[in-house]
Amino acid sequence: AQSVTQPDIHITVSEGASLELRCNYSYGATPYLFWYVQSPGQGLQLLLKYFSGDTLVQGIKGFEAEFKRSQSSFNLRKPSVHWSDAAEYFCATYGNKLVFGAGTILRVKS
Amino acid sequence: DTGVSQDPRHKITKRGQNVTFRCDPISEHNRLYWYRQTLGQGPEFLTYFQNEAQLEKSRLLSDRFSAERPKGSFSTLEIQRTEQGDSAMYLCASSPTLEETQYFGPGTRLLVL
DSSP, X not given: OOEEEOOOSEEEEETTSOEEEOOEEEOSSXXXXXXXXXXXXXXXXXXXXXXXXXXXEEOGGGOEEEEEGGGTEEEEEESSOOGGGOEEEEEEEESSSXXXXXXXXXXXXX | OOOOEEXXXXXXXXXXXXXXXXXXXXXXXXXXEEEEEOTTSOOEEEEEEETTEEEEEOTTSOTTEEEEOTTSXXXXXXXXXXXXXXXXXXXXXXXXXXXXXXXXXXXXXXXEO
């Protein structure tokens, strides 16, 4: 069965610093992978997705993610974090339905 | 394109009451999904529709839950005899057929007292 693990429950970074959020997946075939962001009390917004091809995927708001099959990882990165990036981030995989990780809460300190 | 909409956004009810939530998907999206999200967790799949056909239901969807999509457009999720454990955010998403990307609505937050 598919599963997604986000090892970090909370991460705090300083504004302007770089960010990496970790995601590990378990899936037998080539996975479809997603990162969503959720602001408090809101629905989920798609940041980026990976289906195949180039393993470095660009998304909205300056985010990117890299698919590494050998590590079963799909980590999300941003070179310079803004205070407005504070939110909860979910990694997910798809196999006729989305299976989400537990999420990572990002705090940005000024 | 107005996005996925859900109504109501918030619902407070007493234990034992019935509640119904509505989801309007993006126009022409054939697939519609319901998820439940509890505090500190990622969303969990409940059920999905391809047009009006309900194709899969999670074991999370007890017999107190029922979902419909009668004309293949909007969908309703009803919870009968609500329990405090039903308190959660209920999220709806839609996608075109043969596309894996799902677009989410703002959710309905349910509080059962």
